[in-house]
Amino acid sequence: MAIEIVLPDSARVEATDTFRPSGRALNGLGDSVQAQLYWSSLDTTLTVLDSATGVSLANAVGTARLQARTGRLFSNPEIVNILARLDSIQTAGDAKHTVFVSADSLSDSLRVQAVAFGGIAGGRRVVYAFSTFPDTGAAVTLVPNDTVFTSPATGIAAVRVRLLPGPIPDSVIVTATMRHVNGTVVPHSPLTFVVEFRP
Numbered sequence: 001m002a003i004e005i006v007l008p009d010s011a012r013v014e015a016t017d018t019f020r021p022s023g024r025a026l027n028g029l030g031d032s033v034q035a036q037l038y039w040s041s042l043d044t045t046l047t048v049l050d051s052a053t054g055v056s057l058a059n060a061v062g063t064a065r066l067q068a069r070t071g072r073l074f075s076n077p078e079i080v081n082i083l084a085r086l087d088s089i090q091t092a093g094d095a096k097h098t099v100f101v102s103a104d105s106l107s108d109s110l111r112v113q114a115v116a117f118g119g120i121a122g123g124r125r126v127v128y129a130f131s132t133f134p135d136t137g138a139a140v141t142l143v144p145n146d147t148v149f150t151s152p153a154t155g156i157a158a159v160r161v162r163l164l165p166g167p168i169p170d171s172v173i174v175t176a177t178m179r180h181v182n183g184t185v186v187p188h189s190p191l192t193f194v195v196e197f198r199p
Contacts, residue, residue: 001026003023007021009079013183014058015082021066024037026195036052037052041065046064054068061082063080073145083181085192087186090113090115091115092158095192097165097195098195099198101199109159110161114156115155122153123149128156128175129175130139130141130172131173134169143161171194174194
């Protein structure tokens with residue numbers, strides 16, 4: 001027999017949050033068999049609140065090993081990555097920018113700061129989106145792209161708006177959104193930036 005474990009959210013959880021793993025016992029043919037699993041944590045960074053369901057509390061940023069057993073059969077320890085809890089996001093600098101049109105019209109950086117509990121929120125996804133006003137087919141793009149990650153050193157992410165050849169918009173509205181690892185929106189999301197273009 002063996003035990004198969006599935007961890008939610010790609011084995012990631014934010015500090016002070018709970019999560020619930022799932023698992024099943026398998027026979028030699030790989031088919032599931034009826035068996036009660038019991039869960040335990042091998043590290044203090046994670047506390048199993050209910051050994052029968054596996055519901056666990058993330059205590060501190062870092063990693064933890066989670067293990068399931070049935071009878072005398074134990075699973076391999078699975079690694080849980082505990083991330084800093086995202087409390088909110090805020091602009092890191094000006095939210096309004098003016099660009100004077102030239103051969104390479106590029107805005108200043110539109111910077112987002114992730115505010116976190118338990119450490120710096122590095123490597124966290126920020127999704128930017130934009131709309132042009134008036135909507136006359138003006139072409140802009142986000143540099144480096146519309147999805148970036150916060151810096152491990154600062155918790156800041158940034159993009160810039162580049163004007164492409166074609167009609168010149170009056171302004172571009174850019175939004176920035178962050179989500180927790182469980183998919184819920186981080187407070188203060190989305191942030192809004194305004195980029196104005198001038199001849």
